[in-house]
Amino acid sequence: MACMAAVLLLAPAAQARIKLATLPVRERVEVQLDNGTYTLVEEERIVPLLKSTAENGNNRIDFSWSNTQIDKNTILFRPLAIRQGGKFRAIAKADGKEEINVINVAYPPGENALVWEVYAAEACAAKVRVSYLVSNLNRSFSYRALANKDETELTFRNFIQLRNYSGEDFGTAGVWAGFGPKFLKKIQQQETIKMLLHRFEKVPVNKTFTFDWYKHGQLNPAKPLASRVLMHYELVNDEKHEMGLFPLQPGKVRIFIQDGHGGEAFLGEDIAKLTPLDDKMRLYLGESRDIVCTRIMKENKRHNVRGNLHNQEIVISYEIENFKDKACQLDIVEQINGLCREYAGDPHGDAEWEQKERTSKGIDFSYPTDKVNPVLSVKLPARPKDKAEKVKKQVFTFHLLIKNVW
Amino acid sequence: MKRTMLILFVTLMPILSPAKNVDLVTLPKRNTVELTIYNSEDITLAKETRDITVKKGNNQIQFSWAGTLIDPTSVEMRILEHADKIEIEDTVFPGQKPQHLIWNIESEFEGQVPVEVSYFTSGLTWQMDYVAITDPEEELMKFRGYVRVFNSSGEEYDDAHIRLIVGRINLVEKIVDLAKRYGIAAPATADNDYKKLQSAVLRQSFAYASTVMKGRPAQDAPADGKKQIVKEGLSEYFMFAVQGSETIKNGWSKRMEAVKANDVKFDILYRMRSYQYGARPVRFFIWLNDEEHSLGESPLPDGQVRIFRENGQDGLSFLGQQLIRYVPIKAKIEINLGPDDLVVYETFRHGTTRDNFSFRRSSGREYVDGWDERTRWVDSIRNYRTKPIRFELRRQWAGHVDYSSEIKTKLFDYRTIEATFDVPARGKQLYPCMVVTHNGVNKKQERIDLKKE
Helix, strand or coil: CEEEEEECCCCCCCCCCCCCEECCCEEEEEEECCCCCCEEEEEEEEEEECCCECCCECEEEEEEECCCCECHHHCEEEEEEEEECCEEEECCEECCEECEEEEEEEECCCCCEEEEEEEECCCEEEEEEEEEEECCEEEEEEEEEEECCCCCEEEEEEEEEEEECCCCCCEEEEEECCCCCCEEEEECCCEEEEEEEEEEEEEECEEEEEEEHHHHCEEECCEEEEECEEEEEEEECCHHHCCCCCCECCEEEEEEEECCCCCEEEEEEEEECCECCCCEEEEEEEECCCEEEEEEEEEEEEEEEECCEEEEEEEEEEEEEECCCCCEEEEEECCHHHHHHHHCCCCCCCCEEEECCCCCCCCEEECCCCCCCCEEEEEECCCCCCCCCCCCCEEEEEEEEEEEEC | CCCCEEEEECCCCCCCCHHHCCCCEECCCEEEEEEEEECCCCCEEEEEEEEEEECCEEEEEEEECCCCCECHHHCEEEECCCCCCEEEEEEECCCCCCCEEEEEEEECCCEEEEEEEEEEECCEEEEEEEEEEECCCCCEEEEEEEEEEEECCCCCEEEEEEEEEECCCCCCCCHHHHHHCCCCCCCCCCCHHHHHHHHHHHHHHHHHHHHHHHCCCCCCCCCCCCCCEEEEEECCEEEEEECCCEEECCCCEEEEEEEEEEEEECEEEEEECHHHHCCCCEEEEEEECCHHHCCCCCCECCEEEEEEEECCCCCEEEEEEEEECCECCCCEEEEEEEECCCEEEEEEEEEEEEEEEEEEEECCEEEEEEEEEEEEEEEEEEECCCCCEEEEEEEECCCEEEEECCCCCEEEECCEEEEEEEECCCEEEEEEEEEEEEEECCCCCCCEEECCC
C-alpha cells in the first residue's frame, strides 16, 4: 500500500518519524503498460502546501509504501498545477523562480519511504504527480480467433491481461498499453483483468498445408516416403487484411471455428510471435490426415566438371492425394542444402543450384526466407464427388541441378 | 547516538594516564562541519571547527569517535588563531581506550581559540542519477541530474557544507579497514613514505577545494528555496558543491537536483549490430554534454539515466534506462532504448554462385583447393513511424571478402562494414550488397576489401 502524507507542521530536516499529517487521496491513477519490461504507475494527488518561510522552513511530503514492490530509485515527484477558485492553473514563474519547487528528497533508513522537501511561495493546494516503476504489475497478450465454417475469414480478438501482484490496490485507474484504447478499470491486489484491446472483423485468412521432408522426416514406417503435412492459418497484419493497426505482440492464440449450427468448436492453440505491421502471423493448427504427400527421388546423377568438382542432377517426384472435399494448395519446402548434403556432398555454405527443364509447370516457386529454401506450391483438386470414383494422385516433378559441389 | 567528541580536560595532568582518570570535562560543540565526499572510493574528508579554551602551560585535548568509521591515522587538529603561541606537542593514542586520542598542547596564550579538526571517514558516499523527459514528438527533452548523498558513517552531520568530488583517486588502504583496525597500525616499511605523500596530496586537493569555495558568494538558500549545486573543475577532478548546508542523519540519504537543462536536443539513431545488440535493431537517443545541448557546465558522473516520454495522453511512458559512465564536457551520451516494434529489419540471401576454382593434384587426381563464393544479400528496413529515421548498419564478415553495395558504405574495422542511411516515414529502404568470399588457397587475407558496385 502506498501512502502520501503532507506534514502540516513544517518540520526541520531532522524531523522525528512521528508525524501529524493529512493524507491526500489519489485523484487519478494511470498504469502505463507500453513498456514490455517495466510498468510505470502515475498517480495524482492534491497536496496542501504551506508558505515556506525562513522561520518555518519548507513543506515536507512523506511518501511511504509497504508490501508493494516500488523501485525506490525511480520515484518522480512533479508539481503540476495550483488550485485557484475551484480550478487548477499552471504553476507560474515569477522572476525566474517557480511558485512550487522540490528542494530535495530524503530517504530514511530501513523504511520504504521518502520525504520530499517542497518550497511553496504561497500557501496553496497543489496538484502533484508521483510516478514510479513497480514490479509484479505486468501485462501479457492473448488472442481469440474464430474462423467461419469455410475457413476464409476470422474474427480476431486481441486481449491484454493486466496482472496485479504488486501488493497494491490502485483503485480506479487508467490503463494503456501504448496502443489501442485506454481503459478505466478498478485494479485490486492479486487481480488479473483481461481487456479487449481490439476486435478485428472479417480478417481474410489463408489456410496453408505445408510439407517439409527435412524438417519433419518420415511419416511412419508404413509410409516411408511420406511426411507430415502441417496446417496453419496465415493472416497478414495490414490494412488490406482488415488489420494493420499496431504490431501484434507475442501471446497465446486460441482458435475456434463456427460449427454451422450456431455453436463453436475448438481447433487448437498456438503461441503467436511478435508480428510487425505488414508481416504474416502463422498459427499452427495441427497435422492434416487428409492430404498425403509422398516424395520419391526419381533420379540422382553426377556430372563431373573437373577433378573432384561436380554437378548433381536430381529429379524429385511428389505424389499427392487430397482426400478433402475442398480444393487446396500444398506448399512443399525443399531444403537444397539438406538435399546437397544427402546426395551430392558438402555444400560449402549455401548450395548453388538451378531449376531444370523437366520441372512441372504446375509448380509455383517462392522464396520466403532465402534462395536455398524454395517453397513449391501446388494446387490440389477436391476429392471426387462421385462415391465410386477414387482420389487421383497428383504428380509433380522438381528437376534441379546442384552445381559446383566437391 | 554515536558521535565524535572533542573534550577539553580542565584538570592539568603532567603525565597522562587516561585510563585511570575520573575526568571532569567540557564538551565544545561544533561550529561548522564541512564534508568533501568522493564517489570513486569510500572516503570523505570531514572538517569541523570548534572553540576550545586553553590556559597557559600544558593542556590536554581528547578527541573520540566511538562507533564511527574514522581513520585514526588521519585525525589532525589545526589551531586557527594565536597559532604562534600554541604548540601541539604530541598526539597520544591511549592503548586502553580505542577510538580516542589526546593532543598535548603547550600554550603561551590563555583564552578561547578556534580549532579545526579534520579526519578521513568512510560510510559517506554519493551517486548521481538522471531523468530525461522528452516531448511527445521526441525532439526535445528536459534533462535533470540528481545527486544522492548516503550517510552510513555512524555519525550525524547537522548543517554540513557538502562538496562532492567526481574522479578516480588511488588509495592503498581502505578507510573502512583503517577505521576498524584496533589501535594504530605499525607503519609499513616499504611504502610508508609513499602513503604519507599520498595522504598529503589528498589533503592538498581537499584544501584547494575549500579555497575555491571560499571565494563564493554567501551560501544561503535562494528565495525559491532551491539550492544550487555549484560545479568547479579541480585538477583532474570535478567538484559539486551544495549551496548552503544540509543535514544528513546517519542511515539516511538525500537526493538533490544538480543538473538542470530544458529543451535539450537529441538525435535518434537506430543501430543494427547483431554481434552486439542481437537480432533486432535498437533505438538510441544521442546527445552531447555541451552548450549546444543546454548542458556542458560540468562532466556528468556515473549514474543511471531513465528516459520517459510525455505520451500525449497527459502522462508519461517509460522508454528505458541505462547506466552511463563518466561523461566529460563535450562528450557524447548514448542511451540504448532497446528494440522498436515499429522498425523492422530483415535480411535475405538471394542466391550463391561459385567460381575461380583452383585445384591441387594428388595421386594423379585433381582436388578443389580454392574457390570464390558470390552471394547477393538484400537487407530491408521498414519504418512504421510517422517520421523518417536514421539507420546505421554494421555487419561483420569473416575471411577474405570483396564487398560492394550501391549504398555508400565504409569500413568500421577490418571485418566490419558500416552504412548509415535514412528510412522514410512509413516507408522501406533496401540495402543490397554483393559479398565475394575468397576461400581455400584463394584466401590471401583476413579482411574486407570495399569494391565499387
